[in-house]
Amino acid sequence: MGLLNPDRWQEISPYLDHALSLSEQERTEWIATFRAERSDLAALLENLLEEHRALAQEHFLEEEPARPAIELSSTGETLGAYKLVSRIGDGGMGQVWLAERIDGRFERQVAIKFLNFAVASQGAAERFKREGRILGQLAHPHIAELIDAGVARKGEPYLVLEYVTGGQIDQYCDEHVLGVIARIELFLDVLGAVAHAHANLVVHRDIKPSNVLVSSKGTVKLLDFGIAKLLADDTSSSAATLLTLGAGNAMTPLFAAPEQVTGGAITTATDVYALGVLLYVLLTGQHPVGPRPHSPADLVKAITETDPALASQAVASSSDMAAAENRGNTPEKLCRRLRGDLDTIVAKALKKKPEERYASVLALGDDLRRYLRHEPISARPDTISYQLRKYLRRHRAGVGVAAALLLLLAGFALLQAVQLRRITRERDRADRIAQFMTGIFKVADPDQKLGNTLTARDLLDKAAHDIDTGLGHDPELQARLMHVMAMAYNNLGLYSRAQALLERSVQLSTLALGPDNTQTVRSRQRLAWTLFQQGRVAEAESQQRSLIEVERRVFGPEHEETIGTMGDLATTLSEERRLPEAEKIQRDVLEIQKRVLGPEAHYTLASMDNLAAILLYEGRPQEAEKLERATLDIQRRVYGSENLTTVHYMMNEAEIKADMGALDEAEKMSLDLLELERRLIGPDSPEAAETTYSLGSIKAKEGKKDEALSLVRHAVDHGLLPREALTLGKDPELKALHGDPRFDTLVAHAKAIATRKNAN
Amino acid sequence: MIALMEAAERGSKAAADALFSALYSELRRLAKCELARHGSPMSLGATTLLHKAYIEIAGKDGTSFPDHNRFMGYAARVMRGLIIDHARNHQAQKRGGQFEITSLGAELEHPVNDRKLVRISDALDELAKAEPTLAEIVDLKFFCGFSFAEIAAMRDVCERTIQRQWEKARIYLHRSIRADLEV
Numbered sequence: 001m002g003l004l005n006p007d008r009w010q011e012i013s014p015y016l017d018h019a020l021s022l023s024e025q026e027r028t029e030w031i032a033t034f035r036a037e038r039s040d041l042a043a044l045l046e047n048l049l050e051e052h053r054a055l056a057q058e059h060f061l062e063e064e065p066a067r068p069a070i071e072l073s074s075t076g077e078t079l080g081a082y083k084l085v086s087r088i089g090d091g092g093m094g095q096v097w098l099a100e101r102i103d104g105r106f107e108r109q110v111a112i113k114f115l116n117f118a119v120a121s122q123g124a125a126e127r128f129k130r131e132g133r134i135l136g137q138l139a140h141p142h143i144a145e146l147i148d149a150g151v152a153r154k155g156e157p158y159l160v161l162e163y164v165t166g167g168q169i170d171q172y173c174d175e176h177v178l179g180v181i182a183r184i185e186l187f188l189d190v191l192g193a194v195a196h197a198h199a200n201l202v203v204h205r206d207i208k209p210s211n212v213l214v215s216s217k218g219t220v221k222l223l224d225f226g227i228a229k230l231l232a233d234d235t236s237s238s239a240a241t242l243l244t245l246g247a248g249n250a251m252t253p254l255f256a257a258p259e260q261v262t263g264g265a266i267t268t269a270t271d272v273y274a275l276g277v278l279l280y281v282l283l284t285g286q287h288p289v290g291p292r293p294h295s296p297a298d299l300v301k302a303i304t305e306t307d308p309a310l311a312s313q314a315v316a317s318s319s320d321m322a323a324a325e326n327r328g329n330t331p332e333k334l335c336r337r338l339r340g341d342l343d344t345i346v347a348k349a350l351k352k353k354p355e356e357r358y359a360s361v362l363a364l365g366d367d368l369r370r371y372l373r374h375e376p377i378s379a380r381p382d383t384i385s386y387q388l389r390k391y392l393r394r395h396r397a398g399v400g401v402a403a404a405l406l407l408l409l410a411g412f413a414l415l416q417a418v419q420l421r422r423i424t425r426e427r428d429r430a431d432r433i434a435q436f437m438t439g440i441f442k443v444a445d446p447d448q449k450l451g452n453t454l455t456a457r458d459l460l461d462k463a464a465h466d467i468d469t470g471l472g473h474d475p476e477l478q479a480r481l482m483h484v485m486a487m488a489y490n491n492l493g494l495y496s497r498a499q500a501l502l503e504r505s506v507q508l509s510t511l512a513l514g515p516d517n518t519q520t521v522r523s524r525q526r527l528a529w530t531l532f533q534q535g536r537v538a539e540a541e542s543q544q545r546s547l548i549e550v551e552r553r554v555f556g557p558e559h560e561e562t563i564g565t566m567g568d569l570a571t572t573l574s575e576e577r578r579l580p581e582a583e584k585i586q587r588d589v590l591e592i593q594k595r596v597l598g599p600e601a602h603y604t605l606a607s608m609d610n611l612a613a614i615l616l617y618e619g620r621p622q623e624a625e626k627l628e629r630a631t632l633d634i635q636r637r638v639y640g641s642e643n644l645t646t647v648h649y650m651m652n653e654a655e656i657k658a659d660m661g662a663l664d665e666a667e668k669m670s671l672d673l674l675e676l677e678r679r680l681i682g683p684d685s686p687e688a689a690e691t692t693y694s695l696g697s698i699k700a701k702e703g704k705k706d707e708a709l710s711l712v713r714h715a716v717d718h719g720l721l722p723r724e725a726l727t728l729g730k731d732p733e734l735k736a737l738h739g740d741p742r743f744d745t746l747v748a749h750a751k752a753i754a755t756r757k758n759a760n
Numbered sequence: 761m762i763a764l765m766e767a768a769e770r771g772s773k774a775a776a777d778a779l780f781s782a783l784y785s786e787l788r789r790l791a792k793c794e795l796a797r798h799g800s801p802m803s804l805g806a807t808t809l810l811h812k813a814y815i816e817i818a819g820k821d822g823t824s825f826p827d828h829n830r831f832m833g834y835a836a837r838v839m840r841g842l843i844i845d846h847a848r849n850h851q852a853q854k855r856g857g858q859f860e861i862t863s864l865g866a867e868l869e870h871p872v873n874d875r876k877l878v879r880i881s882d883a884l885d886e887l888a889k890a891e892p893t894l895a896e897i898v899d900l901k902f903f904c905g906f907s908f909a910e911i912a913a914m915r916d917v918c919e920r921t922i923q924r925q926w927e928k929a930r931i932y933l934h935r936s937i938r939a940d941l942e943v
Contacts, residue, residue: 006889006890009890009932010890013891013928016928016931017924017928020924020927020928021920021924048931048935051931051934051935052927052930052931055927055930055931055934056927060930060934061880061898061902061930061933
């Protein structure tokens with residue numbers, strides 16, 4: 001007898017109920033009478049009751065069904081070509097097993113790491129395998145190889161990894177009593193591995209000593225690249241960061257960056273932070289959050305709010321002699337060793353705000369190498385302002401103005417003070433800077449009235465006002481500070497103030513140091529650039545030409561400063577639409593840079609980008625596009641996609657595409673770009689606003705007026721630079737919107753916002 | 761959630777679907793938390809999981825549910841969904857080949873289990889049309905592991921009645937899937 005049909009069931013159901021409520025004996029009696037009454041149903045009923053007895057005997061449906069649990073793996077079990085040998089660890093993410101190949105192809109021991117979550121859907125499993133494959137391509141001598149990734153039958157994802165034997169890097173360093181230099185050298189290997197991963201768009205997310213092993217031969221191996229992301233991706237809630245995953249024990253948030261604690265965007269800067277913590281631990285033997293045991297709440301507060309003690313101070317204030325001994329030092333010597341550059345380098349990597357940290361792992365490594373070679377470290381103010389200037393040159397959008405400005409001023413003062421202190425005879429000067437800066441920042445003191453409304457601009461105004469008197473008679477120092485402040489004004493778009501300061505700076509340093517001095521020449525270079533930015537192109541051009549003469553004579557024709565000014569001149573000329581001349585100079589600059597700096601150097605790429613702009617103006621969009629794409633390819637390969645300069649080249653590439661009429665491509669590229677900018681710099685950044693604006697202009701060209709208007713409006717309300725907002729009505733890109741009354745309203749709205757911003 | 765439940769009881773299909781998926785994700789989340797804590801989610805029984813879900817959901821809505829038992833009835837069905845999805849997924853993986861990994865463990869497992877579970881669930885859906893009370897008892901007993909006494913308390917009937925209904929439902933289910941099992 002097969003399935004019951006519903007009618008039959010309905011009919012027999014009450015009798016079945018009754019029969020089941022009776023004892024065996026009662027039931028037998030009752031059945032006898034029932035057989036007489038309902039002969040049609042009796043056979044079926046008896047059949048069902050027989051079935052009931054059998055089911056009761058075999059305890060049908062009484063055992064628990066398999067739960068969606070992850071059953072634990074066991075020795076001898078095989079996964080693909082591997083057989084589990086023994087359990088070697090039990091991390092917060094899951095078990096780790098030593099395994100060996102059993103398909104006889106070659107003998108090799110591997111580690112298999114099970115990840116503690118079930119991959120519920122087929123899609124999730126596929127994504128996991130895909131991600132695994134990406135990670136598997138990270139071939140680097142200092143990265144533990146990811147051999148395979150898969151999902152076991154039970155839905156449990158696993159990774160097959162190179163089996164690495166070795167000790168944790170901090171323990172290894174202590175056991176071998178490595179000194180500061182040896183520790184930094186070992187750390188540089190770690191940086192190399194992370195930089196390689198970043199270039200492949202993989203962020204580690206969980207760098208900590210237990211993930212950095214050193215073999216007995218002294219080879220560094222990084223484990224678990226990108227695995228934190230595999231885990232985070234699976235978790236439906238995005239807030240389930242390392243912290244929540246680590247609720248068990250293994251994944252301590254001690255190495256988590258502030259943005260990981262607060263659920264912010266995870267970028268390469270997150271790894272820079274964790275590397276900063278690692279370096280701090282290696283150098284001082286202490287953790288930046290301090291020696292005390294912390295409650296989770298305290299720890300979160302320490303990570304997100306408290307600035308760590310300088311590495312040297314941590315050593316100085318510690319009563320633990322072992323830390324210094326393990327570094328072959330006395331506490332005093334170790335403290336002296338760390339004070340200065342190393343303090344600065346570690347502090348910069350540990351900044352709370354991702355954008356204030358080293359822009360890349362490479363930059364951190366460069367500074368450490370400079371330190372090892374006894375060269376000044378990169379955070380020198382001139383380099384910062386030079387880079388900012390380069391950045392601004394082709395960025396119609398600006399940088400995060402106030403933050404950059406404060407950083408610049410404070411950084412300048414601090415570094416000056418630190419550098420000058422090294423030379424005893426300069427100590428007076430260092431103290432003067434310190435006093436001067438303290439004086440400026442005192443304004444931020446509530447007692448000084450301005451209180452909370454104090455802006456970067458206020459600070460700058462006060463500094464500019466004080467500088468003539470505040471530094472006594474030290475024209476050289478005055479000139480340098482004026483120079484830095486002028487750059488800050490430039491960033492704020494306040495060119496006439498910048499110009500006045502630069503003119504003063506040139507004047508002072510010419511008098512104090514002479515016309516051929518580097519400082520004088522640099523200030524002149526900036527002065528010419530400021531003139532250019534104000535649209536005083538003819539003046540800029542004549543100054544740049546005479547400056548190039550000086551630079552060629554003083555520094556040589558292929559010196560960085562000389563070709564820098566030549567590049568400026570090319571941009572000036574292209575603005576004057578003297579394009580063939582501009583192109584020739586830009587090509588000369590590029591040729592020198594390729595030879596001197598190399599074809600993949602930052603400034604070489606910047607020149608290629610500039611040349612592409614000139615070609616575009618010359619009406620050669622195909623060539624421009626080809627060059628821009630080549631620039632972008634190198635930039636991506638060398639510096640990664642998550643990089644501000646890459647973003648900037650992408651913006652230009654999209655612009656060229658739009659110009660060529662490839663609106664679809666431009667639109668697609670702009671959307672990618674926007675996503676990147678939002679993640680990297682923030683949704684209200686001028687860059688994101690700029691791209692939103694470009695998208696608007698693409699829509700306008702496509703005749704999609706409504707979308708265009710709403711995008712442009714969004715850009716205006718979310719960080720579009722005043723300069724652009726003010727010229728909105730005249731932008732030929734938005735021509736399609738002219739005559740629309742809604743556009744007129746928008747233009748007026750943009751003007752009002754820009755004016756309000758400029759007034760600040 | 762309360763509103764959803766009320767709407768679902770008034771017969772709104774959309775509300776019932778929404779309620780199901782809300783409970784489903786809540787249970788999944790809880791199971792996952794358990795996993796992160798103990799490494800094995802079902803160190804916590806399905807029953808406790810349901811109670812936990814109840815407390816969390818009730819807490820979230822600010823007020824407690826008008827009826828804990830009605831909630832359990834719903835949640836038990838959702839729990840079955842969770843288990844069945846897992847079983848289906850198992851099967852899919854076995855068929856898919858892509859993720860198939862030959863394992864010594866495979867022989868230890870009853871390959872019929874997953875299929876059987878899915879069949880039971882389908883049969884239970886059939887039964888729910890004719891006798892929803894019986895189906896709910898199977899959800900509570902078999903899929904969630906409540907005891908007869910607990911279910912009786914929820915229903916406010918005597919334990920014997922629940923047992924009888926359970927036995928009856930079991931016969932029905934066995935009938936439905938027998939053909940399948942004999943293959």
